[in-house]
Amino acid sequence: MPEHTLSVLEFPGLLRVVMQYAVSALGRRFLSHLRPTADFAEIRAKFQEIQELRDLQDREGPLPLTDFPDLAPWLAKAAVPGSLLPPEALNDILSVLRLTRAVRQYLGQGGERTPLLAARASRLNELPELRRALVDSISPYNFILDQASPALARLRRELAATREQLNRFIRQTFFSPPHLNAIQSPLISQRHGRYVIPLKADHKGAIPGIIHDTSQTRATLYLEPLAIVEMNNALNLLGNQEKREEEAVLRRLTDMVRHWQAELQENQAVLAELDAIAAKVEYARRFQAREPLLKSRGGVDFRQARHPLLLARQHENPQAAATVVPVDLKLTEEQRFLIISGANAGGKTVALKTLGLLTLMVQSGIPIPVAEGSEFAPFARVFADIGDPQDLERDLSTFSAHLLRILDFLADLPDRALVLLDELGTATDPTEGGALALALLRAFQRRGAYGAATTHLPLIKRFAAREPGFQNAAVVFDEETKQPTYRLAYGLVGASNALAIARELGLSPEILAEAESYLDAEELKAYRLLAEVEAAQEQLARREAELRERQKEMDRQAREIVALRREIHQERQQLWGEALKQAQAAIRKAEAEFKGILDRLRCQEESWGRLRQELSVRAKELVKSLEPGPPPAGGDAAEFAPGQPVFLPALGLTGEVLAAPVKDGKLTVQVRKVKLRVSPEEVAPLTGTSGPEPETRPAGFYPAPRCLPTLNIIGLRVDEALPLVDRLLDQAILQGAERVDIIHGVGTGRLKQAVREHLKQHAGVKAIHGDENPGVTLVDLK
Incomplete structure (x- = not known):
């Protein structure tokens, strides 16, 4: 992709946003060098890696x-034969090897479900031999361990023994009574790598030896007695041997690093790539970004697209930043060019940049903030001419610079490209500039390019309205608030609204009136008509949004109903299975008892009359055990009396019995301000002020409250339907519903007429609507 395109579309700024979610400097560096590709398979593989890592994190936790x-400086140094790496470098290498091992084990948990991540894991080399050598040789504090080599361990033991022997000799010989008066203090010191004792200056010569230093006050001489010179020499020789052995250990480890240099470099590269993938996953999670449906051919369909940088700004400071308005951006094979027009500061250039930047993101394998169902086919190259390219050093005007850049686009145009042009045909005479713009647009179209251009020129707007392959889109301007809405309306031409914006900015009415007087009457009429069309389009868009929300709610309720039916079916199957098992067990038990009675009859143990009586009793008991159980406790109407408090499980409310059961066996119960006719099985007596315990709640079928707003009475007779309508209205009022739907169908119209006449007499009905669907009556409740 041209670097100029990446710059004007602010692709580096987008990468900086994604880089914030990388945990390593190498991961951030890898992301900073990310560039779009036109290879369809490569783009698909990048998004598949993101999906695999997201799924793996959902199952196994974070990476x-x-x-x-960064091991690059150390590896470069190790590449030189004979070089020595310091212990801190070896500890850096060890930390990368440990991380490599942990990441490889984590990726291995994906198995066959994450083939691309498994391929990356196969590139990671744990290098167990090098890791063990480093663990055995270098401490976490960059100290070479004794166990690094047998010779080093032996030398350090000898050093410790010689040092202890020397200290003991000094204490016994010079810190004893014969020399106490000459010693400044009984402390052993070192000067120039040799052990010395503090001798008083006025006792110089009291102990034969070599003076290595004096104190600042010159009151103390640091003396190496002649008696310990040989021991100091032996100690220094051992120290030199220790240093040579430590160098030998470091040289051996450096040689191992040099041997595994390529594998270490590969490990670092894979870890950086995985860090970049994890950063993309986190970016997608925070910004609700996703992969569009990738296609090898076709155009672009970004649904509810949001500009990523504006979204990031809003994410950083939700209070200060304005809400990002999503737009639909669509280019098809039939209409490859989009001409965007409308008010200044209305979002034309933002829409152009959003289209370009989202294209670069997809072709770089970065999820984009769009809605589900978005589609995308990659482009070979993306060209963008946005902003003022005036160059005074090259003596280029704004028009000349724009034109030269577009000529460069035409010269490098591949078979499939995306061309983005801001304010095409401006900075010169509008007539000539518009004509030139049309010719350039046709040239891009003939070469198979896709694209979008912003304009204020009527010539270009009219051209897009009649020319095949082109489509107009307007940024909608709200005539009531006199503010842009930043939404795109396809198929419409947008007015610049210069006068309206000037009025909002405070231009005096006299100047505005004079400006309008310069407009042709037909132009002014067209301007106002266009504004009215835009306002109507905005109102239509709002209505469509409301309908979409209502459809979502209806879909949600439908899913809940399906889930409830599935739950009821499963519960019914479970109860049937349990009942069947109980019946089979009872039958098996009865068969055994009957067989026992027959055996006793054959053996003539008891008389036939007595056995026949026992057989009859057992048969009655079996039949009785297989019959349905009695009604639930508390369901007997005789137990209910006026004034008795009861609980209605179907509504989750308490009420009071107004009248005992009559001929139809139903109770009259008042719940809140509504009187209900219910069967005794649908209520439970209350013994206190808190509802009944769950164990005593009667069994039976109770309609779920969430299904109340809709009632289907198709196929019922009038006398069957009206009680159900009353029940629906009563329960809906109790639940606080504002509207219910009654589905009665069309048919002969008799059922619909009866229902509506009945509703007109109901005290809880506020209004009746039946114009939208003749088969459904909508009822507004008081």
Whole structure:
């Protein structure tokens, strides 16, 4: 992609946003060098890796990747034969190896479900031999361990023994009574790598030896007695041997690093790539970004697209930043060019940049903030001419600079490209500029390019309205608030609204009136008509949004109904299965008892009359055990009396019995301000002020409250339907519903007429609507 395109579309700024979610400097560096590709398979693979890592994190937790050091300087130094790496470099290498092992084990949990991540894991080399050598040789505090080599361990033991022997000799010989008066203090010191004792200056010569230093006050001489010179020499020789052995250990480890240099470099590269993938996953999670449906051919369909940088600004400061308005951006094979017009500061350039930046993101394998159902086919190249390219050093005017850049686009135009042009045909005479713009647009179209252009020129707007392959889109301007809505309305031409914006900015009415007087009457009429069309389009868009929300709510309720039916079916199957098992067990038990009675009859143990009586009793008991149980406790109407408090499980409310059961066996119960006719099985007596315990709640079928707003009475007779309508209205009022739907169908119209006449007499009905669907009556409740 041209670097100029990446710059004007602010692709580096987008990468900086994604880089915030990388945990390592190498991961951020990898993301900073990310560039779009036109290879369809490569783009698809990048998004598949993101999906695999997201799924793996959902199952196994976050990727165990932390910040890790950059080994490049150390590996470059190790590449030189004979070089020595310091212990801190070896500890950096060890930390990367440990991280490599943890990441490889984590990715291995994906198995066959994450083939691309498994391929990356196969590139990670744990290098167990090098890791063990580093663990055995270098401490976490960059100290070479004794166990690094047998020779080093032996030398350090000898050093410790010689040092202890020397200290003991000094204490016994010079810190004893014969020399106490000459010693400044009984402390052993070191000067120039040799052990010395503090001798008083006025006792110089009291102990034969070599003076290595004096104190600042010159009152103390640091003396190496002649008696310990040989021991100091032996100690220094051992120290030199220790240093040579430590160098040998470091040289051996450096040689191992040099041997595994390529594998270490590959490990670092894979870890950086995985960090970049994890950053994309986190970016997608925070900004609700997703992968569009990728296609090898076709155009672009970004639904509810939001500009990523504006979204990031809003995310950083929700109070200060304005809400990002989503737009639909669509280019098809039939209409490859979009001409965007409308008010200044209305979002034309933002829409153009959103289209370009989202294209670069997809072709870089970065999820984009769009709605589900978005589609995209990659482009070979993306060209963008946005902003003022005036160049005074090259003596180029704004028009000349624009034109030269567009000529460069035409010269490098591949078979499939996306061309984005801001304010095409401006900075010159409108007539000539518009004519030139039309010719350029046709040239891009003939070469198979897709694109979008913003304009204020009527010539270009009229051209897009009649020319095949082109489509107009307007940024909608709200005539009531005199503010742009930043939404795109396809198929419409947008007015610039310069006069309206000037009025909002405070231009005096006299100047505005004079400006309008310069307009042709037909032009002014067209301007006002266009404004009215835009306002109507905005109102239509709002209505469509409301309808979409209502459809979502209806879909949600439908899903709940399906889930409830499935739950009821499963519960019914479970109860049937349990009942069947109980019946089979009772039958098996009865068969055994009957067989016992027959055996006793054959053996003539008891008389036939007595056995026949027992057989009859057992048969009655079996029949009785298989019959349905009695009504639930508390369901007997005789137990209910006027004034008795009751609980209605179907409504979750308490009420009071007004009248005992009559001929139809139903109770009259008042719940809140509504009187209900219910069967005794639908209520439970209350013994206190808190509802009945769950164990005593009667069994039976109770309609779920969430299904109340809709009643289907198709196929019922009038006398069957009206009680159900009353029940629906009563329960809806109790639940606080504002509207219910009654589905009665069309048919002969008799059922619909009867229902509506009945509703007109109901005290809880506020209004009746039946114009939208003749088969459904909508009822507004008081």
